[in-house]
Amino acid sequence: MRAKTERRRRGSQFSLLDRFTSLRDALNGLGILLVEQHNARIHFVVAICVLALGLLTGLSGVEWIMVFAAIALVWMAEAFNSSLEYLADAAVPETHELIGKAKDVAAAGVLISAGFAVLVGLWVFIPGLIR
Template identity: 45%
Template sequence: MLMVKSQHNAWLHATASILVMLVAAFFRLSPGEWCWMVIAIMAVWTAEALNTALEFLADVASPEFHPLVEKAKDVAAGAVLISAGGSVIIALLILGPYILKYVSQVK
């Protein structure tokens, strides 16, 4: 769990992952819906792990500032952002109807 200890965004991903899984469990998603949720969460964690590994390697390879290393880190961080954005869309598509139905019944 070096990633969670060393990367602030990993804490955000962990919190979001737990929250989404709790909401999904509350609404008793179908197995197919669970599959999509797990794939989305795994995509974010995989991108975050690769980003963290690239950052560690880049820091060792080039301890001094180098503009190309900075660009590589930015691209890797962008991959995390893309996967997180896609995961949010998947979560909204799956959980959105459940949440709307629940909110309309509470009123």
């Protein structure tokens, strides 16, 4: 934590070491997401299955972009949802109506992104599976 405070204090100075530290922190966050969040592990397994299906069906370049964008959107939504939950639980450990609403709305964001990913999957894979 002290390193982040020190980086902020230095302001806009560019440091390659700070970039590597930021990358390490982000990878640590990805690890936390996979280890601690059950739904993230489900998203991971589904993403692997979708990528394998893409290889089997021979997706075009544009179709791959659509699939990768949908996967990234779901992962981003899950990460933001999880981070909001961690912050809310730290700030207000007891049950609070507004915290519950915030968590529900963040979870809705994940649901919306997952629904979009399903639509992309149907759009991309049904023609290939029919062939």
